[in-house]
Amino acid sequence: MQTAIKGSKAFSYIEVSLEQGESIVCEAGGMSSMDAAIDLTARLNGGFLRALIKRYLGGETLFVSNFTNNTSQPRTLTLVQSVPGEIRCQKMQGEGFNLQPGAFIACTAGVKLGLRWAGLVSFIAREGLFKLVASGDGNLWYGAYGAMIEKEIDGEYIVDTAHLVAFEPGVKLKLQLAGGLFSSLFGGEGLVTRVEGKGKIIVQSRSLAGLAGWLNPKF
Amino acid sequence: MQIELLHQPGNTAARVTLAPGETITSESGAMIAMSGNMDITTSTHKKKSGGLLKAAKRMLAGESFFLNHFESSGQAGEVIFGTGLAGDMMVRELEQESLIVQSRSFLAATDDIDIGFGWQGFASIFSGESVFWLNLKGSGSVVLTSFGAIYPVVVDGDYIVDTGHIVAFEETLDFTITKAGKSWLHSYLGGEGLVCKFSGTGTVWCQSHSSADFGQRLAPSLKNR
Numbered sequence: 001m002q003t004a005i006k007g008s009k010a011f012s013y014i015e016v017s018l019e020q021g022e023s024i025v026c027e028a029g030g031m032s033s034m035d036a037a038i039d040l041t042a043r044l045n046g047g048f049l050r051a052l053i054k055r056y057l058g059g060e061t062l063f064v065s066n067f068t069n070n071t072s073q074p075r076t077l078t079l080v081q082s083v084p085g086e087i088r089c090q091k092m093q094g095e096g097f098n099l100q101p102g103a104f105i106a107c108t109a110g111v112k113l114g115l116r117w118a119g120l121v122s123f124i125a126r127e128g129l130f131k132l133v134a135s136g137d138g139n140l141w142y143g144a145y146g147a148m149i150e151k152e153i154d155g156e157y158i159v160d161t162a163h164l165v166a167f168e169p170g171v172k173l174k175l176q177l178a179g180g181l182f183s184s185l186f187g188g189e190g191l192v193t194r195v196e197g198k199g200k201i202i203v204q205s206r207s208l209a210g211l212a213g214w215l216n217p218k219f
Numbered sequence: 220m221q222i223e224l225l226h227q228p229g230n231t232a233a234r235v236t237l238a239p240g241e242t243i244t245s246e247s248g249a250m251i252a253m254s255g256n257m258d259i260t261t262s263t264h265k266k267k268s269g270g271l272l273k274a275a276k277r278m279l280a281g282e283s284f285f286l287n288h289f290e291s292s293g294q295a296g297e298v299i300f301g302t303g304l305a306g307d308m309m310v311r312e313l314e315q316e317s318l319i320v321q322s323r324s325f326l327a328a329t330d331d332i333d334i335g336f337g338w339q340g341f342a343s344i345f346s347g348e349s350v351f352w353l354n355l356k357g358s359g360s361v362v363l364t365s366f367g368a369i370y371p372v373v374v375d376g377d378y379i380v381d382t383g384h385i386v387a388f389e390e391t392l393d394f395t396i397t398k399a400g401k402s403w404l405h406s407y408l409g410g411e412g413l414v415c416k417f418s419g420t421g422t423v424w425c426q427s428h429s430s431a432d433f434g435q436r437l438a439p440s441l442k443n444r
Contacts, residue, residue, distance in 0.1 A: 006427075007368035010229035011306070013427040029410030029432065031399065032384040033425050036377030036416055040400025042408035065409035078425070082432035084305065084367060102436075212440030219442065 001108070003139070005087050009147050012087035013080040014106060018069035026079050026106040028063045034077035041066045081105050081143040085204065088148060090140045096169040099132040103142040103165050110138035133169075142166055146206030153201055159193045162207040168199030220329060222360055228307035228368045233300045233326065235362075237291040244334070245300055245327035247285045254296035260288045286334070300327055304430055306366045311387070317356040320363060320387040324426070329359035363387055367428030374421055379414050383429030389421035 001024070002017040016024055018038065028042065042063045069075045081087065090097055092111055104113065114133045134140050144165045151157065153171065164173075174194040195201055220243065221236040232251060235243050247261070262285065289298045302308075311318060313332065328334060335354040355361050363369075365386050372378055374392060379399055388394070397416045398406035406412065417423050 006370070008228055011367040011427050013368065013370075027410075028408070031381060031409075031411055032427065032429070033372060033378065033380040033423075034399070036379050038400070040402075040405050040409050040411065042405040042410075063408045063410065065405075065411070078370070078427075080367075080427055080429075082429070082436045084428050084433065208437055208440055212437060216442045 003089070005089065005141075009086040011084050012143065013078055014087060014141055015076065015078055016067075017074050017076050018067070019074050020069060020072050023066055023068035023109055024077075024079075024106055025109065025111075026065050026067065027081075027104055028065055030079045030081065030105060031065065031067070032078045032080050034067065035075040037069075037071050038075050038077055039068045039070055041068070079106050079141070083143070083145040083208065085143055085145045085206070086148045087141055087143040088202075090134075090142065090166075092134060092136060092138055092140055094135065094137060097134045097140060098167050098169065098171075099134060099142055100164050100166060101130075101132070103144065104132055104134075104140075105143050106141040107134065108138035108140075110136050111140050112136045144202070144204035145208055146204050149203045149205060151201050151203065152199075153195060154198045155196070157195050157201065159195060159201070159203055160207075161193055162209045163203050164193055164195070164201065165204045166202040167195060168201070170199035171195050171197040171201055220360070222310050222362060224308050224310065230305055231301075231308040231364070233308055233310075233362050234297060235289075235300070235327070236295065236297045237289070238295055239291055239293060242288050242290040242330045243298065243327055244286050244288050244330065244332075245298075246325055247287050249300045249302065249326055250287065250289070251299045251301040253289065253298035254291070256292055256294055256296050257298060258290045258292050260290070261285050262288065300362065302326065302364045304366045306364060306426070306428075307369045308362060308364050309369050309386075309424065311361045311363065312359075313355065313361060314358050317354055317390045318361060318387050319390060320353045320355055320361070321385045322351040322353050323430075324363045324365060324386045325353050325355075325361075326364045327362040328355060329361075331359045332357045332361060363424070365426035366430040366433070367426045369424055369426055372423050372425060374417050374419065374423055376418070378417050378423065380417065380423060380425055381411060381414050381429065383431045384425045384427075385415060386424040386426050388417065388423040391421035392417045392419045392423060394418070 001022050004015045005012050006015055007013045042065055067077055112135050115130050116133050220241050223234045225232045225234055333356045363386055369386055394415050394417050396413050399411040399414045400406055
């Protein structure tokens, strides 16, 4: 399998070339174009209950699409997320990776997507009640609205709500006010997410909630 | 005439430099800036041809009823075009050939290009995704826009493009509205629904992102009017 992320950071998309017998899993609706000879099989995103939870509480799609090349020649397809922004590939070697709701785009067959209770704190922070935990071996593609900012943390770090995209397993979430009561309510920061531990976190430069907040008064 | 694309692919604008007497036609509302000696005529049709019927058809295609014609009078001048959504643009030279363009991707065309309603119009109404096509015909330059980056796919055989991702395609290609993969159920559950299948040989230009998908993602956060 050959893959490449193209389209600059503003409009990243994934170009995939599947060899005979290879397959790739992608969130529902993520295919923008493909060779007509590729087979598409939709399946529930986990078991029935888990798929429902992922859909309604984890911000993911109810079904995922499995694209397989059953022909003898290489075939191409293109995958993308619904928001314009950066896409990255995480090479997984059994160490696990946490994704925030909506960040998952695609993965190779060896990657498993599990669901973990993220806690009420995460829900209040508009980061979702559950988090998606990827494990196994292979490639995982995830995306952000806007560009991604990577930060290696050791100890505490603060992220505005709805800007967290992904974090390594050594990192935990906590919720708190951004500053004092006054600056939290009037400074536009409100609640923030406090991340704690040791590992890498990925933050997105924009948020859909921010865009909606700017658009709403105009109607 | 010279057409130059600035700031690709994130926030593209098209700068058109016109010699005295040259004209470029654009969709209404596309002009961002221009030199002072530009004469603008707004009409329902291509200069010196067509008529109300063509304009009505264009409106059906989701385009504005009116087209603007920019003519530089006396001396050379320039006009800069932009779009509402962020994204890429492309310039395509036509030589007595025709290009089928998804109506929202049309930005501007030189004087000798005829802008008509695409022949596939009715096939696409049934797709339920209201994709309309413009048929650009003649010799000259065409400027197209997209939401996201534009990538060409050279088709030789069958190739599938999701309906929201088509910018334009060559007339040599046939297309049918169909399913992705072998089964209607899987295509629907896999979130692809109806897609366009291109057959034959030719090029289709795709946009990396779909404005409809982005809108659907954003809509739950917007207040009801």
